[in-house]
Amino acid sequence: MTSGLAHRDLAARGAGAVRGALLAAYCALVVVTQLLWLSFSPVMAEAATALGVGAGAVGDLTVVTPLVFVVLATPAGRWLDRALVPALTAGAAATALGAVVRAVAPDSYGVVLAGQVLLSVGQPLVVGATTAMAAAYAPARLRTGVVAAASASQFVGILVAALGVGPLVAGAGFGGALRAQAVVAVIVALVLVGLLRSLPWPAAAEIPAARGGRVWRDRAVAALAVVVLVGVGTFNAVATWLDALLDRMGHPGVAGGVIALMTAVGLVASAVVPVLVARWDRRREYLALAAAVVVVGLGLAALTGSAGTLAVALVVVGAVLLPGLPVALDWAQERCGPSYAARTTSALLLAGNLGGVLLVLAVQPALGHPRVALLVLALLALPAVLAALTLPGRRPR
Structure with missing residues (x-):
């Protein structure tokens, strides 16, 4: 035996x-x-x-x-x-x-x-x-x-x-x-x-039994979609236009390093943050904080017009923004249940792709004026703050 x-x-x-x-x-x-x-x-x-x-x-x-x-x-x-x-x-x-x-x-x-x-x-x-x-x-x-x-x-x-x-x-x-x-x-x-x-x-x-209904019947999923739309859109806009913005600010050829550092810091944070905020049941607070950091960080960079401030702000933004995607995906799947896992993920990633297109296009007309472009990005992150604050404070039991 x-x-x-x-x-x-x-x-x-x-x-x-x-x-x-x-x-x-x-x-x-x-x-x-x-x-x-x-x-x-x-x-x-x-x-x-x-x-x-x-x-x-x-x-x-x-x-x-x-x-x-x-x-x-x-x-x-x-x-x-x-x-x-x-x-x-x-x-x-x-x-x-x-x-x-x-x-x-x-x-x-x-x-x-x-x-x-x-x-x-x-x-x-x-x-x-x-x-x-x-x-x-x-x-x-x-x-x-x-x-x-x-x-x-x-x-x-x-x-x-x-x-x-x-x-x-x-x-x-x-x-x-x-x-x-x-x-x-x-x-x-x-x-x-x-x-x-x-x-x-x-x-x-x-497989745990599904708790939620269909994907878009859950208002929290719709709010998470707004958060992901803004988060992915902000990242794509920065990756697309940072070189042009820094060139205008008198610092050509350094955008690649800033984006790489922003991404690397975000990846390190992504290995830790989603697990911790789920364990502590603080996902709503984290997503609201991440969106607020985007608003404040890019807003300060716009007000100062300093390339150094922008670089520091983007590293901080990367540290809080990138973990937001797995936090949102995990939370949405938990609410809708494993039987809707892929549909929930696809819906949020669809929102992210739309955000990537919309925010890139929204910033493009202001590229000749870096401070205006950064202010536009900061203001476009405000809906994510509001959407995150509408999320439930506790996970469904």
């Missing part, structure tokens, strides 16, 4: 190790999706030369992904909730295949565009599975941490693209960079799919 118990204990540990590897592979695929999305932004001139097109056409390659996400987010979330493994497998396959298509003819704009559209179809099926994967494969005590890790992986991918694509293109050429990215995408996708197939879908008893 002792031997049988020991055997079952070893089997349970083995399954736990496989689940851990699966979640790590999933986070790696999330990183890959962001890297592939932003493959061209850091090397726009080189891409334009290699593809024989203008900078605007290269920019369209990046714009494709959020546009496709907006269209597919809702059906992707529904499919992920109904059949997680097949849907995520399809997302991994589309991501890898799109990367391969781009690498087949890296001098053809049409082929590269087709590959970009294909991998963009995969992105909502991959990142939309964030909370569903945590609910299905992570122990209850670790789910918040898994959501935080998967959410942070999006920003890791952005950071890898910002810092790594340029040197890769410089060393391997534009075509070589696309081929290297394709190899990484295929390997990560194959590992993930193999691990998915090695584990059964958890039995119903292993």
